[in-house]
Amino acid sequence: MYLSIIKGAVELGIIYAVLALGVFLSFRVLDTPDLTVDGSFVLGAAVSAVLCTLGHPLLGIPLAFLAGCMAGGVTSILSSKFKIQPLLAGILTMLSLYSVNLRAMRNKANIPLNNVATIFSYFDGTALKNHIEIILSLGILMFISILLFLFLNTKVGLDLRATGDNEQMVKALGVNTDTAKFIGLAVSNGLVGVSGALAAQYNSFADIGMGTGTMVIGLASVIIGEVVFGCGLLYRRLAAAMAGAVLYRLVIAFAFELGVPATDLKLISAVIVAAALSMASVKERLALLEKRRAPGLKAKEGGILNAEN
Numbered sequence: 651m652y653l654s655i656i657k658g659a660v661e662l663g664i665i666y667a668v669l670a671l672g673v674f675l676s677f678r679v680l681d682t683p684d685l686t687v688d689g690s691f692v693l694g695a696a697v698s699a700v701l702c703t704l705g706h707p708l709l710g711i712p713l714a715f716l717a718g719c720m721a722g723g724v725t726s727i728l729s730s731k732f733k734i735q736p737l738l739a740g741i742l743t744m745l746s747l748y749s750v751n752l753r754a755m756r757n758k759a760n761i762p763l764n765n766v767a768t769i770f771s772y773f774d775g776t777a778l779k780n781h782i783e784i785i786l787s788l789g790i791l792m793f794i795s796i797l798l799f800l801f802l803n804t805k806v807g808l809d810l811r812a813t814g815d816n817e818q819m820v821k822a823l824g825v826n827t828d829t830a831k832f833i834g835l836a837v838s839n840g841l842v843g844v845s846g847a848l849a850a851q852y853n854s855f856a857d858i859g860m861g862t863g864t865m866v867i868g869l870a871s872v873i874i875g876e877v878v879f880g881c882g883l884l885y886r887r888l889a890a891a892m893a894g895a896v897l898y899r900l901v902i903a904f905a906f907e908l909g910v911p912a913t914d915l916k917l918i919s920a921v922i923v924a925a926a927l928s929m930a931s932v933k934e935r936l937a938l939l940e941k942r943r944a945p946g947l948k949a950k951e952g953g954i955l956n957a958e959n
Contacts, residue, residue, distance in 0.1 A: 652907075657784070659903035663896030664787040665848045666867060668794055670875070670895040671888065672718075672841030673868030678887070679802070680814040680834045685740035685865055687842050689747030690721040692861035694843025696754040699761040699856035707768045711790075711847050717754075718843025721747060722835035730828040751858055761856045768851035783852060790848065794841065795888055801837070802884060810834045842868075866919045871895035873926035898922065 669691065676684040697717045698710035721743060728739035755761055773782040801807045812820045813830040821827055842864070850856040875894025881887055905918055 655903050655907055656900065659899040660896055661783045661787060661852070662849075663899035664784065664791050664892075665845060665852055666871060666899060667791050667892040667895035668848065669842050669845035669864065669868050670871035670891040671795060671798055672838045672845065673865070674872050674888070674891040675798070675834060675838040675841065677869065677872060678814075679811055680831060680838075682736050682814075682831070682835070683740070683865075684722070684725060684835060684838060685737065686721055686725045686743045686747070686835070686839055687740075687865045687868060688861045688863070689744040689751065690718040690839040690842045690861075691846040691849075691864040692751045692856075692858060693717050693721055693747055693754065694846030695850035695856040695860060696751050696761070696846075697843070698847030698850045699763060700754060700756070702763050702766045702768055702851060703761065705767065707766075707772075707851060710851070711769070711844060714843040714847035715840040716843075718846075719836040719840040721843070722837070722839030723832060725839075726828075726832040726835040730831060748858070755856065755858065759858045761850075763851065763854040763856070766854075768854070770851060787848060787852070790844075791892065794844065795892060798837075798841075799885055799888060806830070806833060863916050863919060866916070866923055867898065870919055870923045870926065871898050873923060874898055877926050877929050 669687075673684075673687060676682050676687075694714035694717060697714045698707070701707065701710035701713060724746075725736075725739045725743040728734045728742060729736045734742070752759070770782055770786060773779055773786075776782075778785060802811060809820065809825050810830045810833060813825070813827045813834070817827050820830075846861070849860070871894040872891045873894070874897055875890035875892070876887070878897060879886075879890040879893055881890065901922065902915065902918065906912065910918065
């Protein structure tokens with residue numbers, strides 16, 4: 651029983667790890683909390699589901715990436731060209747994507763894929779049938795993570811990382827930070843779109859409301875990964891984000907197993923994110939208390955030793 655729970659959580663965790671990489675790119679690399687994610691996740695799912703119904707499930711993955719890139723590009727243009735605050739630009743794009751997603755889904759709130767071919771159903775009747783979800787999802791995740799690592803080490807990727815670290819300095823060096831942000835947000839939402847596409851084909855449906863709270867899930871994955879597995883070089887940070895997504899899904903799965911109602915999922919997610927975000931502050935306060943206590947303890951120990959002598 652527990653093995654099936656773990657298996658299902660790991661499979662979903664791998665799919666949402668692609669989302670975590672996208673959120674990592676915007677939240678950590680560009681230092682931009684991008685709420686476009688909630689809409690681009692559904693956009694990727696919608697594109698993937700429609701192409702599945704047309705008999706092209708494999709094509710749905712790259713097209714979901716392109717659709718997500720366009721959504722991220724719109725947010726970047728609103729922010730850089732029209733000088734709209736980045737957080738508000740993301741909200742505006744997310745709101746507009748609700749209507750776009752409905753249009754993409756042919757004005758239907760839900761597209762079932764129960765009797766439709768998906769990338770996972772290609773292997774029905776083979777020896778891999780029982781494990782194809784985890785094998786195929788993991789293969790796609792590894793491919794994406796390697797490409798992202800290589801991209802972030804190119805000149806464009808380094809400009810993007812530098813823009814997130816110190817935008818003013820990068821501008822002084824003659825780098826077009828608007829272009830860097832455009833590329834970063836486009837790739838970020840493209841990855842989120844791929845995650846939505848995989849989620850739709852894995853769950854055998856696409857729903858207009860499936861993106862609610864996606865940003866929180868991505869943040870939780872990134873932050874949990876950093877707290878549990880630490881930060882360091884780029885490859886370690888990417889690995890931590892992916893591992894954090896799997897760990898997050900395991901926590902949620904066992905919370906449900908313990909009887910937590912599904913209606914409390916968003917509350918649990920918010921608590922996890924808040925706890926992870928406050929972890930650094932708690933550690934600093936504990937370290938400060940230890941420093942304050944240290945002189946008093948030493949003086950007390952010295953007094954005891956003098957009394958004994």
